[in-house]
Structure formats: C-alpha cells, structure tokens
C-alpha cells in the first residue's frame with residue numbers, strides 16, 4: 001500500500017507533470033514573470049468558472065482578506081464579526097488593521113458561523129461580517145446576507161477552503177462560493193482544493209468600483225503609474241503560479257468530485273457507529289471536502305489520534321484552540337456563549353483527504369478507526 005499522507009501533492013503533480021512542466025518552461029523562456037499574460041488569462045478563466053465579474057489575483061489568501069478589509073474604508077475600532085472556530089488568518093488581518101474582531105460561536109453540525117449568535121453580536125459599530133466556508137462547505141449565506149442587508153453591513157466571504165462549492169438559495173438560484181458577498185477571498189496554498197506550487201490568492205467581486213479599488217490597493221495604492229493615492233500593499237500572483245493554476249482550474253470539479261467520493265467512502269463506514277459523528281452536509285450547499293472532519297464523542301479523540309499515529313495514519317486537529325483564547329487575540333468572553341466551539345475543539349479530528357486516496361488506503365483507515373471504536377466500546 002502506498003504510504004498514507006494527509007495530502008498527497010506529489011501523486012497529483014505526476015498525473016499532469018508533462019503538461020505543467022512544459023507550460024512552466026514556456027513562462028521561463030518568455031521571462032514574463034510578473035503580470036504576464038498567464039496571470040491575465042487565469043484571471044479571465046476563473047471569472048468564467050465562478051461566474052463573477054472581477055477576479056483580482058494576489059499573493060496569498062491572508063493578503064486577500066487584508067486587501068478586502070482595506071478596500072472597505074473602515075475606521076480604527078470598527079467592528080468585524082467572524083467565527084471563533086477558523087484558521088487564525090481571518091482574525092489576524094482584522095487586528096493588523098486595528099479593527100475590532102467580534103468572535104461568535106459556530107453551529108455544532110456545520111462548523112460555520114451560528115447566524116443567531118451573529119445577529120446578537122451586532123452593535124452600532126459593526127461594519128462587516130466575515131463568514132468562513134470552513135472545511136469545504138458554505139456558511140448559511142442566505143441568512144448571513146439577510147442579516148447584512150438589514151444592518152447595512154459588508155460581507156467578506158473567506159472562501160480559502162471551499163472553492164468550487166455551490167450555494168443554493170431558497171428561490172433555487174445557485175451561486176459559487178465566494179461570489180455572494182461584497183467581496184470573496186481565496187487562497188491557492190498548495191494543499192487547498194485549487195492549489196498552486198507556492199503561494200497565491202485572489203479576491204472576487206461583482207462591484208466595478210470596488211474591483212478598481214482592490215487592484216490599486218494590491219499594487220501600492222497606485223492607480224496611475226507612480227502616483228500613489230493611498231497606502232497600499234504589494235501583493236501579486238506570479239506568472240509561474242498562474243500557469244500552474246491554469247492547468248489545474250479545468251480539473252477543479254474532477255478534484256472536488258474525487259474528494260467527495262473519498263468522503264462518501266468514509267461516511268459509509270462510519271454512519272450509525274456509536275461514539276462518532278460524520279460531517280453534516282447542509283442542504284443549502286454542496287461540500288467540496290477541503291477536510292473530512294469527524295467528531296469523536298466521550299473524550300476519546302486524542303486516544304484515537306494516538307492509535308492512528310501508531311498505525312502510520314496521519315490525522316490532524318483543525319483547530320485545537322479557540323481564537324478568543326489565543327494569546328494574540330485574547331478577549332474576555334463568557335464560555336456559555338461558545339459551547340459549540342469549545343466542544344468541537346475537543347471532538348474534531350480530520351482524516352487524510354485529497355484527490356489521490358485509493359480504496360486500499362481508505363479501507364485501511366476506516367478499519368483502523370472502527371477497530372479503535374470497537375475496542376473502546378468494550
């Protein structure tokens with residue numbers, strides 16, 4: 001059996017190696033390393049795929065979030081609401097810009113922001129909401145957008161983990177994740193569902209004015225060459241990364257389907273087993289399984305992780321600490337308001353999930369988990 005990895009980028013690369021290698025060599029021969037035609041073509045192709053008016057490529061997913069907030073003209077101390085259970089980049093940029101993060105609990109079943117608690121967290125200083133499409137499915141965007149409209153708030157979708165997912169509104173309209181809010185952001189970090197071979201990111205918006213502003217901010221606040229209208233940043237996607245992404249974008253749906261198939265295999269093995277909860281698939285969103293995350297009940301999670309490690313099965317805890325308890329972002333809070341997050345920190349475990357898992361590996365993994373559960377029932 002092939003050694004099991006959390007993410008197997010090498011096997012995925014080998015399947016498209018000739019094509020990618022040739023395209024990368026062509027870029028090197030052209031020497032158009034920055035802002036070359038490959039970047040523009042990728043931008044256009046992603047706009048088409050997402051059915052969004054503007055894609056603005058940038059250097060990584062964290063920059064994308066920062067640039068999105070910078071484009072909204074917020075003032076020091078303005079409040080931005082996001083989930084307490086996500087990757088730290090989401091709150092990091094809020095603090096970096098001297099805005100105030102307001103963290104709220106997530107839903108226990110979907111791992112995404114609890115919209116009732118979101119409502120309760122709104123104050124006159126609230127200016128924006130950052131729903132995170134965690135682990136591969138969309139937050140409840142219909143509710144989030146309704147709340148945002150009522151209170152006149154911007155919505156930045158952190159779509160680093162769910163590119164390619166579809167959200168279905170109650171009127172049957174279907175939209176791609178990241179294209180529903182004021183701005184969507186994503187990351188092309190190698191292990192994301194659409195990953196390049198280094199760092200990369202992008203912002204999405206349907207607003208022409210905002211797109212113009214975002215392009216300027218990502219380019220030193222420059223709208224006319226060497227005239228700087230505001231303080232910006234330098235955040236670019238380079239041509240080599242764009243080339244890789246152009247080869248992988250046409251495969252994204254196939255990649256997401258492979259992930260879904262692997263998730264189906266896991267689901268089938270674990271459904272109705274006592275002591276374990278499979279990830280819920282919400283009816284308003286498709287799931288592209290950036291992670292396959294189980295909840296292990298009865299305080300057995302760490303024991304299971306150790307058991308799997310012994311069998312050379314990697315498994316990760318995303319995420320072990322609530323953001324409100326991190327040293328950098330510590331805020332006084334009433335734990336009663338964060339029951340789901342605090343429970344998930346102790347229950348979640350993510351199994352190997354990527355496009356190259358084979359059935360032999362998956363059988364080995366599911367057998368190991370079931371063996372652990374069987375032993376721990378006795």
Ligand SMILES: *Cc1c(COP(=O)(O)O)cnc(C)c1O
Nearest residue numbers: 060061062087089160161187189
């Ligand atoms: C990966 C990730 C980011 C940051 O992306 P980088 O490209 O690594 O900067 C932001 N938010 C979430 C939810 C992520 O998973």
